[in-house]
Amino acid sequence: MLETETLDVERIRADFPILRRKVRGKRLVYLDNAATTQKPRQVIEALDDYYSRYNSNVHRSVHTLGEEATEAYEASRKKTATFIGATPKELVFVRGTTEATNLVRFAWGEKFVKKGDLVLTTMMEHHSNIVPWQLLCKNKGATLKFVGLNPDCTLDLASFEGLLKEGPRLVAFTHCSNVLGTINDVSALCAKAATAGATTIVDGAQAVPHMAVDVGSLGCDFYAFSGHKMLGPTGIGGLYGRRALLEEMEPFHGGGEMIREVFLDHSTWNDVPYKFEAGTVNIADSIGLGAAVDYLTALGMDKVREHEVRLLKYALSELAKVKGFRHYGPEDPSKKGGVLSFNMADVHPHDLATILDEEGIAIRSGHHCAQPLMRWLDVSATSRASFHVYNSHDDVDALRAGLEKAGAIFRL
């Protein structure tokens, strides 16, 4: 472990089989973690173990396999809930952040949002924290408004407070922007929204994987996140909801296991969170998520955050030396998640990503599912490098060298 490192990156890398592969004959430099992270062998083995040893449905069968599967599924819920400062009854397993916001749209929004109501979101949101509210507002005859941004890519608090005076029913915002990396002061925003009588939903897709999150101290009503961005499998994530809210909401999907009793003319509902988990759930991946939570917990989320801040600091200073480099987002690494969006002069981000791929470097290019934000930035797309626990200074050096090569190709 290098003295300058908070995490033992070499040891961590050894846990990720995919990092041993070569891409185009080069070492894989994986910098697309905001899209999805790689999986440690502990997660892969948890999936293998479930399918090899105790594959069975949960909450139904009294046989040994059924009991083992149920136990592992609920143990994972407990771990994941604890990881975000919630209790198991407050954590609904969903497919990911997108399903979580849509669950709130249907199960809460259809019941509680009325004609003429106001819903607030912000200009820095991923589409999954915009489109469900557009659909809800259209359906209910409500209005959707957007909190603006400051030139330094932070949330415009004057705009936020001004809109709160209009008495919104729901306020939806991200904990950490997937484009700018901006970290919002969730507890302050939630406290203000609560004083204005609004319900809050926070998109934690880019926060839970990278920093310690405690929904209790954040004071939000709902909090959404995705397992695949936190070293876990795809197809599993979480929706935290305040217990009282979950209790008064309508179900999301109807079917097996979400009911208490079914009659010909009506049904009654199971307890929360099962009321929202209809049909056969994603057993294997929820167990895999539990393994990812164990992995991150063992590293320590404060260390994970410190590691990323150091890396960001290094990346911001190194990449600023590249000709034509322009960064989008707060410049202070301590106010930013491990996401670095940039452009290089007028080189198209897709061209840049293709050239970097030749070097074995994976970054994302495009609109990052944040088209309103792209318009606000006045660009059609950006390139984005994003970090996780297995990234280190050598990855930043490789990125810098790749960008310089691209600069030479485009004669910048």
Ligand SMILES: Cc1ncc(COP(=O)(O)O)c(C=O)c1O
């Ligand atoms: C900030 C943010 N919110 C929501 C999402 C959607 O997550 P998922 O595709 O896992 O539902 C993403 C994914 O990129 C994201 O970065």
